[in-house]
Amino acid sequence: MHVDTKQKILDTAERLFGEQGYDATSLRQIIAAANVNLAAVHYHFGSKEELLDQLVMRRVGPVNEARLAALDRIDADTVGKRPGVEKVMEAFLSPVSQIAIAHPTFVRLMGRLHAEGLMPGIRERHFQGVAERFLATLRRALPELPEDELLWRVHFMIGAMAHALCGMPIFPGVSAASADFPARLRRLVAFVSAGFRAPVVPIGDKS
Amino acid sequence: MHVDTKQKILDTAERLFGEQGYDATSLRQIIAAANVNLAAVHYHFGSKEELLDQLVMRRVGPVNEARLAALDRIDADTVGKRPGVEKVMEAFLSPVSQIAIAHPTFVRLMGRLHAEGLMPGIRERHFQGVAERFLATLRRALPELPEDELLWRVHFMIGAMAHALCGMPIFPGVSAASADFPARLRRLVAFVSAGFRAPVVPIGDKS
DNA sequence: GTCTATACTGAGATAGAC
DNA sequence: GTCTATCTCAGTATAGAC
Numbered sequence: 096m097h098v099d100t101k102q103k104i105l106d107t108a109e110r111l112f113g114e115q116g117y118d119a120t121s122l123r124q125i126i127a128a129a130n131v132n133l134a135a136v137h138y139h140f141g142s143k144e145e146l147l148d149q150l151v152m153r154r155v156g157p158v159n160e161a162r163l164a165a166l167d168r169i170d171a172d173t174v175g176k177r178p179g180v181e182k183v184m185e186a187f188l189s190p191v192s193q194i195a196i197a198h199p200t201f202v203r204l205m206g207r208l209h210a211e212g213l214m215p216g217i218r219e220r221h222f223q224g225v226a227e228r229f230l231a232t233l234r235r236a237l238p239e240l241p242e243d244e245l246l247w248r249v250h251f252m253i254g255a256m257a258h259a260l261c262g263m264p265i266f267p268g269v270s271a272a273s274a275d276f277p278a279r280l281r282r283l284v285a286f287v288s289a290g291f292r293a294p295v296v297p298i299g300d301k302s
Numbered sequence: 303m304h305v306d307t308k309q310k311i312l313d314t315a316e317r318l319f320g321e322q323g324y325d326a327t328s329l330r331q332i333i334a335a336a337n338v339n340l341a342a343v344h345y346h347f348g349s350k351e352e353l354l355d356q357l358v359m360r361r362v363g364p365v366n367e368a369r370l371a372a373l374d375r376i377d378a379d380t381v382g383k384r385p386g387v388e389k390v391m392e393a394f395l396s397p398v399s400q401i402a403i404a405h406p407t408f409v410r411l412m413g414r415l416h417a418e419g420l421m422p423g424i425r426e427r428h429f430q431g432v433a434e435r436f437l438a439t440l441r442r443a444l445p446e447l448p449e450d451e452l453l454w455r456v457h458f459m460i461g462a463m464a465h466a467l468c469g470m471p472i473f474p475g476v477s478a479a480s481a482d483f484p485a486r487l488r489r490l491v492a493f494v495s496a497g498f499r500a501p502v503v504p505i506g507d508k509s
Numbered sequence: 510g511t512c513t514a515t516a517c518t519g520a521g522a523t524a525g526a527c
Numbered sequence: 528g529t530c531t532a533t534c535t536c537a538g539t540a541t542a543g544a545c
Contacts, residue, residue: 100511118325121537132513134540139511143538247489251462255497258461259454281503282454289500290462290493298485307528328520339530344522346528513544520537527530 101139103129109150113204117147151208151221154194154201159225161190166232178236180288185280187229188256192280195260199276206260237291244295252287259283308346310336316357320407323414324354358415358428361401361408366432368397373439385443387495392487394436395463399487402467406483413467444498451502459494466490 107129111120122143126133140146165186169178195202208217230249237245259279314336318327329350333340347353372393376385402409415424437456444452466486 122539123537133538134514135512137539244489247466247486248493251466251490251493254462254465255458256461258464259458279454282451283458285500285503286455286458286497290497293492293496296488296492298482298488329522330520340521341523341530342528345530350521511545513542515541517540518538521535523534524532525530526532527528 100131100135104131104136104139104146105150105153108146109198109204110200112147112150113200113202113207116207117204147208148217148220151205151217154198155205155221158190158194159221161193162187162225163228165189166228169232170235173235177238178232180233180236180291181284183229183233183236184252184284184288184291186232188280188284191256191260192276195276202260202276206257233291240291241295248291251290255283255287307338307342311338311343311346311353312357312360315353316405316411317407319354319357320409320411320414324411354415355424355427358412358424361405362412362428365397365401366428368400369394369432370435372396373435376439377442380442384445385439387440387443387498388491390436390440390443391459391491391495391498393439395487395491398463398467399483402483409467409483413464440498447498448502455498458497462490462494 104125108120108125111125111128114120122133122136126136136143136146140149166183169182169186172178191202191205226249230245233249234240234245240248311332315327315332318332318335321327329340329343333343343350343353347356373390376389376393379385398409398412433456437452440456441447441452447455
């Protein structure tokens with residue numbers, strides 16, 4: 096069954112990358128668990144990094160489509176008025192929560208990838224476009240917020256999202272509820288929405 | 303000069319780890335830049351991971367001491383009343399901003415390490431204690447916040463901090479202001495303080 | 510077109526001479 | 528304390544069997 100080989104590699108790599116991290120997982124470990132040959136990886140993918148890239152693309156496509164659809168819907172529903180910040184956050188974060196339920200192992204990987212310095216190209220290739228689209232609607236929700244402040248807050252939000260998705264057991268109580276992604280999403284949306292609405296502190300002032 | 307060897311390794315590793323990441327930096331690269339022998343690393347540190355550990359300890363000690371002192375000061379100043387959330391956030395985040403000015407390359411590394419699935423032991427060894435202490439004062443600032451909600455929000459806050467410290471150029475405008483750590487701190491404190499004060503969404507409800 | 514076998518370079522780690 | 532030599536395992540590249 097040579098048609099299965101590529102899929103087996105993708106599935107196994109997704110699981111092991113998510114469990115152990117990208118660098119910590121060797122190709123030899125993957126091919127042993129998938130029962131395929133080492134060179135098959137390089138035949139189908141060319142390199143370890145390209146394997147990761149195709150693996151991300153496979154799941155991130157639907158997520159970004161859902162994001163764009165939700166953002167379009169918000170814009171259509173709010174012509175002439177401001178969208179709610181919570182709605183915009185949900186449009187961006189909810190699709191992640193959706194695949195988290197179907198593919199929790201992938202979301203752990205994505206959390207790692209978002210956070211790790213890592214794979215400079217992946218973010219650019221898979222997230223830059225939807226990020227720009229997200230910013231456009233977010234500006235409509237927060238028109239009085241200076242642009243640099245807005246960008247920094249998006250930066251903070253993405254950090255919080257990445258960290259939350261990893262499900263890292265920093266505190267016992269946090270890891271316990273790890274499986275409940277919808278609850279995590281609601282908590283996260285509430286937190287970052289309030290953050291986005293925070294009063295702007297003049298950057299020249301002392302605290 | 304054999305006394306300098308250990309210091310040279312530490313300084314060079316700190317720089318290269320911060321610039322390229324931990325996994326991406328090889329010991330051979332470090333020893334070449336520091337003009338020492340490969341085996342000297344294993345003589346002085348035992349392993350690459352232990353080198354990282356000692357490197358973190360060297361800088362994180364003063365940071366945690368400053369955090370604890372600031373938290374003690376808050377508690378002493380607010381007996382019988384609630385501390386301000388901003389003050390508590392500043393107590394935790396400001397010391398990081400302080401060493402960021404003196405050692406910007408180390409802060410990049412710490413940001414990476416916070417975020418990377420990272421060295422499971424490092425967080426436990428260097429941050430667990432001060433985190434518990436921080437939680438104690440934070441609970442006094444937000445006594446009505448349920449414990450699980452509080453822990454999740456701390457989780458979000460740490461994610462935002464880690465991401466912000468890395469100074470990753472997600473957007474052009476964000477990376478431009480990267481050098482100005484005090485401004486970054488003020489923005490971050492305002493964002494997460496508002497997040498902590500957000501109304502609690504019942505976890506059983508639909509949005 | 511797919512996959513296997515095998516070899517190459519560079520990584521971290523270790524033993525033992527000096 | 529320091530350095531040379533060597534070990535194992537990583538990612539990668541290629542030649543050739545089906």
